[in-house]
Amino acid sequence: MRRTVTLVVVLAIVLVAAASVPAQAPNRLIVQSQTEPPGLDMTATPATATSGVIFYNVQEALVKVDRHGKLVPWLAERWHTADNRNYTFFLKKGVRFHNGRELKAADVKYAFERAMNPETKHPYAKDYEAIGDIIVKDDYTVTFALKSVNASFLQNVARSGSVIYPREAVETMKSAPIGTGPFRFEEWVRGDRIVLVRNPDYYVKGLPKLERVTYRFITDPNAVLAALKAGDVDVSLFGLGPEHVQDVQKDPRFQVLVGDTTNDVILAMNNSRKPYSDVRVRRALTHGINKQDVLKGAMFGMGKILGTNVDPLNPYYVDMSNAMPYDPAKAKKLLAEAGYPNGFDTVLKVSPQYYYTVRSGEIITDNLKKIGVNVKIEQIEWGQWLSRVFREADYDLTIIGHAEAWDIKNYANPKYYFRYDSPKFQELFTKSEATVDDKARRDLYVQMQKLMVEDAPVVWLFMHPRLAVAKKGVQGLWKDLPVSAADLSEVSWAPAK
Amino acid sequence: MRRYAARRVGALVVTLFFVSALVFVVVRVLPGDPAAIIMGTEGSREAADRLREAMGLNRPLVVQYVDWVSGALRGDLGRSLQYDLPVGQLIASRLSVTVPLALMAAVFMIAAAVPLGLYAATRHRRAGDYIAMVVSQVGISIPQFWAGLLLILVFSVTLGWVQSGGFEGWSSGVAAALRSLVLPAIALGLFQAAVLVRATRSAVLDVLREDYVRTARAKGLSERRVVGRHTLRNALIPIVTVAGVQLGQLLAGAIILESVFALPGLGRLALGAISARDLPVVQGVGLFIASTIVAINFAVDLAYGLLDPRIRYE
Numbered sequence: 001m002r003r004t005v006t007l008v009v010v011l012a013i014v015l016v017a018a019a020s021v022p023a024q025a026p027n028r029l030i031v032q033s034q035t036e037p038p039g040l041d042m043t044a045t046p047a048t049a050t051s052g053v054i055f056y057n058v059q060e061a062l063v064k065v066d067r068h069g070k071l072v073p074w075l076a077e078r079w080h081t082a083d084n085r086n087y088t089f090f091l092k093k094g095v096r097f098h099n100g101r102e103l104k105a106a107d108v109k110y111a112f113e114r115a116m117n118p119e120t121k122h123p124y125a126k127d128y129e130a131i132g133d134i135i136v137k138d139d140y141t142v143t144f145a146l147k148s149v150n151a152s153f154l155q156n157v158a159r160s161g162s163v164i165y166p167r168e169a170v171e172t173m174k175s176a177p178i179g180t181g182p183f184r185f186e187e188w189v190r191g192d193r194i195v196l197v198r199n200p201d202y203y204v205k206g207l208p209k210l211e212r213v214t215y216r217f218i219t220d221p222n223a224v225l226a227a228l229k230a231g232d233v234d235v236s237l238f239g240l241g242p243e244h245v246q247d248v249q250k251d252p253r254f255q256v257l258v259g260d261t262t263n264d265v266i267l268a269m270n271n272s273r274k275p276y277s278d279v280r281v282r283r284a285l286t287h288g289i290n291k292q293d294v295l296k297g298a299m300f301g302m303g304k305i306l307g308t309n310v311d312p313l314n315p316y317y318v319d320m321s322n323a324m325p326y327d328p329a330k331a332k333k334l335l336a337e338a339g340y341p342n343g344f345d346t347v348l349k350v351s352p353q354y355y356y357t358v359r360s361g362e363i364i365t366d367n368l369k370k371i372g373v374n375v376k377i378e379q380i381e382w383g384q385w386l387s388r389v390f391r392e393a394d395y396d397l398t399i400i401g402h403a404e405a406w407d408i409k410n411y412a413n414p415k416y417y418f419r420y421d422s423p424k425f426q427e428l429f430t431k432s433e434a435t436v437d438d439k440a441r442r443d444l445y446v447q448m449q450k451l452m453v454e455d456a457p458v459v460w461l462f463m464h465p466r467l468a469v470a471k472k473g474v475q476g477l478w479k480d481l482p483v484s485a486a487d488l489s490e491v492s493w494a495p496a497k
Numbered sequence: 498m499r500r501y502a503a504r505r506v507g508a509l510v511v512t513l514f515f516v517s518a519l520v521f522v523v524v525r526v527l528p529g530d531p532a533a534i535i536m537g538t539e540g541s542r543e544a545a546d547r548l549r550e551a552m553g554l555n556r557p558l559v560v561q562y563v564d565w566v567s568g569a570l571r572g573d574l575g576r577s578l579q580y581d582l583p584v585g586q587l588i589a590s591r592l593s594v595t596v597p598l599a600l601m602a603a604v605f606m607i608a609a610a611v612p613l614g615l616y617a618a619t620r621h622r623r624a625g626d627y628i629a630m631v632v633s634q635v636g637i638s639i640p641q642f643w644a645g646l647l648l649i650l651v652f653s654v655t656l657g658w659v660q661s662g663g664f665e666g667w668s669s670g671v672a673a674a675l676r677s678l679v680l681p682a683i684a685l686g687l688f689q690a691a692v693l694v695r696a697t698r699s700a701v702l703d704v705l706r707e708d709y710v711r712t713a714r715a716k717g718l719s720e721r722r723v724v725g726r727h728t729l730r731n732a733l734i735p736i737v738t739v740a741g742v743q744l745g746q747l748l749a750g751a752i753i754l755e756s757v758f759a760l761p762g763l764g765r766l767a768l769g770a771i772s773a774r775d776l777p778v779v780q781g782v783g784l785f786i787a788s789t790i791v792a793i794n795f796a797v798d799l800a801y802g803l804l805d806p807r808i809r810y811e
Contacts, residue, residue, distance in 0.1 A: 038535055038579035038773055046539040121547045123540035174581040190580050190587060191761025191769075192664055216663055218759040222646055223662055227759070230653040230661040353772075383529025383774050391533055391542065404539050415542075 026493040027211040029474070030232070031486075032224050034239030036191065036217040041173040042160045043115060046123040048403060048484040051160040052237065053194055053215055056487040058098075059163035059179030062089050062108065063154055065405075069313045069482030071154055075103065075164055075180065084149045084436040091140040095203045097166045098184045105142040109134045111164045112144075124161040127152070149434045151441055155406055160485070182208035182489040192217065202489075209476070209492035228254065228469060235470040235477070237486050241355055242300035245467050255470050258302055259479040262311050262405040263464040265303075265356060267364060268398050271457055272419035276396070280338040282456040286324045288331035288371040289364055295462045298359035302467065306460035308452040309408050313482045316445035323453045331371040343372020348397040349389055353382040357399040360461060364399075393417045401464050403484055408448065411457060420457035505798070509791050513784070517569070520783035521562050524776055530554075531578055531774035552578065554776075565780060574784075575777035577770075584781035587766060594664055595755075595762040597675075599747040601682035606690040606747075607740065614697025614736075619724055621702060629694065636691025645684040645757040652680060662759035681758040685751055689743045696739040700732040707731070733804050741797035745790040 037050040042059065056064075064074035073079070076089035095103040112134055115122045122128075130150035135143045146153060156162060169178040177185050182204070183196035194215045198208055216233060218224050221244055227233040228248065240248070248254045269276040269285065276282055291305045304312060307320025335343060348365065350357040358379065365375040375397065380388065389395045395417075402410070412429035414421035425448065432444040466481045476490040532549035549555060568575060574584035617629035653661035659676050667674045704710065705728055713727045714720075752764030763782060770778035801808045 036579075036769065039581055045535055046537055047535070118543075118547060121544055121551060123536055123544045125544060126541050189666065189761065190582065191591065191765055192666075192759070216759065218662060220642075220756050220759075223649070223757050223759055226646065226649045226654055226661045227663075230649070230657065232653075232661045232663065381529070382772060383527070383534050386533045386537070387529050390538060391530075391545075400538065402538065 026496070027209070028214070029210050029212070029488070029491065029493075030214045030216060030234045031488075032218050032227060032233045032236040032239060033215045034217070034219055034224075037194075039174045040177045040185070040188065040194075042163055042177075043111075043120070043122050043165075044174060046161070051484050052486050053196075054177055054179075054185075055160045055163065055483075055485040056181065056489065057183045057196055057213070057485075058177055058181045058185050059165060060181050061158055061160075061162045061164065062091075063158040065158050065483040067478045067480065067482070067487070069315070069480070071158060074158075075108075079154075085146045086143055087146070087153065088137070088141060088143045091142070092203060093140055095180050096201050097169075097180055098178045098199060099166060099169065101166055101168075103164060103166075103180055104139045105136040106139075107164055107166060108142045109136050110167045112162070114170075115161060122161060124156070124159060127156040127159065127161070149436060151433050151436050152406065158483075183213060204489075208489040210488065213488055228471075235468065235474055237468050240467055240469055242302045242465075242467065245302070245469065246300060248469050253472060255472055255474070257466065257468040257470065257477060257479050259466040259468075259481065260304070260311070260313050261403070261464055261466045261481045262313055262407075262483075263401045263403040264306055264309055264311055265360065265399065265401040265461045265464050266309075267360075267459040267461055268395075268400065268418050269458055270393055270395055270397075270417075270419055271421065272393065273396060275338065275340060275344060278338045279455060280334045281340065282459075283324065284331040284334035284338070284371065285368065285373070286456045286459045287327045287334065288373065289367050289459055289461075290326040291321075291461055292326070293367065294360050294363045297363040298356045299462065299465070303462045303465040305462050308449045308460055309402075309411060310445065310449055311405075311463050313480060314406070316442050316449075318446055318449050320449055320453050324456065328370050335371060335373075340372070343374065345374045345376065346396045347378055348375050348399070349378050349380055349385065349395045350399050351382045351385040352379050353385075354401060356401070356464065360399050390417050393419055399461075403464075405483060408445075411448075411452065418457050420455070422451070422455055422457075425451050425455070502799075505795055509788075509795065512791050513788055516787040517566060517780075517784055518562070520780050520787070521565065522558075524774075524779050524783075525558060525561075527774070529774050531776060534772075534774050535578070565777075569781075569784065574781035577778045578775045579770075579773050580775075580778075584777050587778060588763065588781055588785055591761060591763040591766045593667060594678075594760055595748065595751055595764065598678050598682055598685065598751055598755075598760070598762060599744065601675075601678055602686035602689070602747050602751075603740075603744055605683055605686035606693055606743065609686070610690040610693035611697050611736070614694045615701055615724065615729065617694065617698040618701035618705060619720075621705075626698075629698070633691040633694040636687050636694075639687065641684055641688055642753050642757050644687050645681065645754050648680045648684055649757075662757070664760050677758075677760075681751075681754045681760060684757075685747060685754050689747060693736070693739060693743065697732070697736050700735040701728055704728045704732045730804070734801060737797060737800055737804065741793055741800075745793050748786065748789060 035049040037053060038047050039045050040050055040054055042050055042054055060075055062074060062076040064072050066072045075092060075095060077092045079087055079089045081087045091105060097103060112128060114120050116125060116128045116131060118125060130146045130148060130153060131144055132147040133145040137143060163179060165173060165179055175188060182199055182202045184199045186195040186197045188194045196213045198211050218227055221240055224236055224239050225244055228236060245256055249256050269282055271277060295301055295303055295305060305321040307323050310317050348361050350361050352358050361377050365377060368375050389398050409429060410416045411420055412426045428444055428448050432441055435441045435444060468477060470477060473494045475494050476492055478487060530549060532545045532552060535548060536545040565575065576583055577587055580587060613629050617626045620626045649661050652658045659680060664677050665673055710723060710727055713723045751762055752768050755762040755765040767782040
């Protein structure tokens with residue numbers, strides 16, 4: 001027994017002697033990331049876990065969505081179009097890939113032709129359908145000839161799937177991507193971390209400010225909190241819920257960023273199924289849900305209430321959050337008109353993969369009970385949700401966040417899992433895609449938003465806020481997220497006082 | 498002995514065949530399509546369909562199974578869909594975390610449980626026994642993730658002795674690597690230690706009632722010799738049985754703690770692969786864990802003979 005005690009004491013002393021938390025050098029940043037990317041090739045996966053690390057930091061596109069949501073020059077120093085069908089991009093000179101080779105117009109042609117080729121299984125191949133021809137005029141000038149006017153063209157050129165990479169590195173993009181960005185990819189220790197290091201040849205002088213960025217994959221929110229408080233992590237970009245953020249807000253060592261995103265959390269209704277094929281029922285549900293309650297209960301009041309799919313970061317956003325206010329009496333009346341005076345039973349399928357879905361579902365269930373709609377919540381695993389709900393539309397109700405910007409096109413697709421089929425809406429959308437004039441396009445967007453409110457194909461609940469936590473002293477992080485990326489090029493540590 | 502070993506190896510092969518078929522079928526019967534998961538809610542349906550075809554998932558199940566098994570026999574478990582690495586290499590790299598973790602947990606488990614169980618048995622129905630039993634009851638009742646979080650709270654957040662999680666790798670030094678495994682190993686071993694305390698206590702109690710123990714005492718041997726030499730050795734058979742089963746559980750059961758401590762171990766690899774429907778990885782890990790547990794049981798059976806010369810394998 002005595003020997004065991006001695007052993008334990010010796011072990012403890014050795015441990016204490018060996019233990020010392022390494023101090024962070026001021027030009028290094030450790031970022032917590034909730035999900036490990038399913039591969040690092042943005043031309044093969046649309047996962048935000050991938051773009052959150054690689055987009056903006058390692059690989060770049062011709063056009064950039066900046067921190068205010070505006071389209072600005074990037075690898076192209078400018079672009080020009082006279083007829084909205086032929087876009088000529090003038091590339092910046094002296095931009096080098098991380099392998100040392102200069103980026104030329106032929107690389108742009110190669111990247112887009114590869115994206116358009118169905119053989120390469122690009123996740124957004126559809127977005128490039130409008131492109132007819134890509135003509136290289138000289139090493140720094142490339143023209144895209146579109147088959148027809150396409151108002152989303154520049155948006156699509158700014159997407160994560162439109163990054164420019166060297167053709168000689170295509171085979172290794174999935175595990176070791178090469179680009180032109182401010183950081184070079186250094187290593188990916190599967191299951192633990194991804195390390196990026198400063199690109200000394202970056203074409204913007206003075207950027208990036210950090211020498212080294214380490215993304216560590218920590219899924220469990222409690223573990224994230226512990227890592228922050230123990231000083232093992234400097235920034236948490238995703239992964240902390242509102243309840244944790246409240247805890248950190250009281251701690252003077254941290255700053256909390258609460259901003260806007262393009263992530264719209266919705267209660268989707270299967271428009272092809274009874275009773276949701278009746279617009280009166282869909283409106284009844286919209287009036288029957290107290291979105292304030294949902295926001296308070298699921299998000300501790302953080303986020304913004306939505307009225308349509310168009311989020312506050314979109315330049316054509318119209319505030320419709322009060323267009324269909326909470327009104328249970330009206331909801332009951334609508335249900336009676338639709339032939340359901342006593343309400344009905346329905347099933348809500350949610351995936352606990354996203355914490356807000358189950359929480360919102362519980363509040364909605366309670367709300368809808370008051371208008372006679374009995375909701376049974378069925379929790380299913382994410383893979384099943386994708387197969388059964390998203391692909392097969394085998395559901396009555398579901399809750400999910402749609403993070404993609406400019407995703408109004410989904411409502412013009414009758415095969416999308418909402419099964420919303422409105423020729424009028426589809427016509428407006430098609431027109432908006434062919435309208436380049438800003439005022440005219442805005443007008444079409446306003447009409448679409450009004451029609452969405454009227455048709456109530458889904459219940460738009462709230463915009464999921466950006467909730468990021470950083471140590472005091474970390475500066476330059478984006479507050480709002482108009483794009484699924486985490487631009488770290490301008491991030492730095494404030495000089496110590 | 499040799500015939501016994503040959504028989505056991507034969508049984509092992511049959512077990513592995515069934516396990517491989519079971520793992521393969523279960524993974525594929527699960528609803529959820531890897532291509533759909535990779536494409537998520539943002540990629541188009543057409544892109545997912547093309548990807549599915551390219552991954553070879555549209556081929557008949559039997560063809561896929563034969564393909565996999567024949568590869569596995571050649572030592573090729575396929576390539577991970579999400580990590581773009583050979584499955585064998587992935588498992589090997591994860592073992593460098595999980596095996597030391599399980600071993601450290603096992604050392605902790607045995608070092609804590611056997612002396613405590615022995616102590617409790619020799620103080621039967623006295624204060625020491627009751628205290629030991631309460632301690633073990635508490636150990637059994639505390640969920641692993643909770644124990645892990647408490648340890649992090651005390652030793653990382655408050656005292657700052659060790660990091661809160663993550664694994665730098667063995668390349669950054671043995672001391673650093675072991676340090677990052679200490680807390681998870683304790684949290685992992687705690688529950689198993691609590692179980693083993695009870696098993697040890699009852700095994701020792703049984704032996705203490707034997708005639709030869711009374712004889713040993715009558716011979717005037719010291720209590721230490723009676724317990725250490727005559728009792729413990731005879732009580733080891735049930736203890737080793739329980740500990741063997743527990744070792745398998747430590748290896749396979751680290752999933753939760755690997756998440757809490759953000760360790761790149763085998764459990765987290767399996768968990769991530771299941772939710773991503775990374776089929777080659779799920780199959781490979783399933784097969785690996787099953788073979789390991791079968792092998793541990795085999796080793797335990799052989800250990801009986803060493804502990805008790807009366808046991809013969811015929």
